[in-house]
Amino acid sequence: MGEFVRLEIADGIGTIRLDRPKVNALNDQVTAELAEAARAAAADDIRAVIIYGGERVFAGGADIGVMAEAGYAEMAARSGRLQAAMNLVAGLGKPVVAAITGYALGGGLELALAADFRVAGETARLGQPEIQLGIIPGAGGTQRLPRLVGPAKAKDIVFTGRMVAAAEALEIGLVDRVVPDESVYQAARDLVQRYAAGPALALRAAKQAIDYGLGVDLATGLEIERIQFAALFGTDDQRSGMRSFLENGPNKATFTGH
Secondary structure (H helix, E strand, O other), X not given: OOOOEEEEEEOOEEEEEEOOOOOOOEOHHHHHHHHHHHHHHOXXXXXXXEEEOOOOOOEOOEOHHHXXXXXXXXXXXXXXXXXXXXXXXXXXXXXXXXXXXXXXXXXXXXXXXXXXEEEEEXXXXXXXXXXXXXXXXXXXXXXXXXXXXXXXXXXXXXXXXOXXXXXXXXXXXXXXXXXXXXXXXXXXXXXXXXXXXXXXXXXXXHHHHHHHHXXXXXXXXXXXXXXXXXXXXXXXXXXXXXXXXXXXXXXXXXXXOO
């Protein structure tokens, strides 16, 4: 368990909890601890993951005080480590939801973008304000954001550096659900609870087929899907799932993740 990032596990759900007062700024230590937590969350007994910054703020972005006097070589290395941590979160072979309270700005939003789903509180504000500092997003904002909301909306958010209110974020698809602020974490748990007892290998295959397929042409994507589909016929979950369907009808199977 790190000083600022910890992994809490309950009922098959792992919560990656950011806790660096006041705004969970992403310095080098937070980045390293986030990467460590993501690696730990890959364990088979964790079936879904929530990323949560607490009741007041998700993550306010990078530590500007640290970056202000940094040069090219230092930031090339630092951004590489930050991207690697985000990629570990994005690459988790299980459903991941970001539970967003308060602000998700800069690197904070980029962390949320690495999740599969985003639940936001009614007063949450999201944005990529880097342009206002004379730079651009460096941990996925120019790549994951347009893939999620489309290039024009992403350019508006990145070019202006403005903050997006929760209602607009829901409208443009930046978040998937908006709930009262005090209900954010529970709503995130409710969203992924359905997966905690699901077929873990099939969920991983579905996630990988979608994510990998988005980066290739259609023919290659279809081949990725075909291979993933066929591979699942070597799993216990496929056999028990189909047997349960034939004997008991749909939605009654018990899966072991094997």
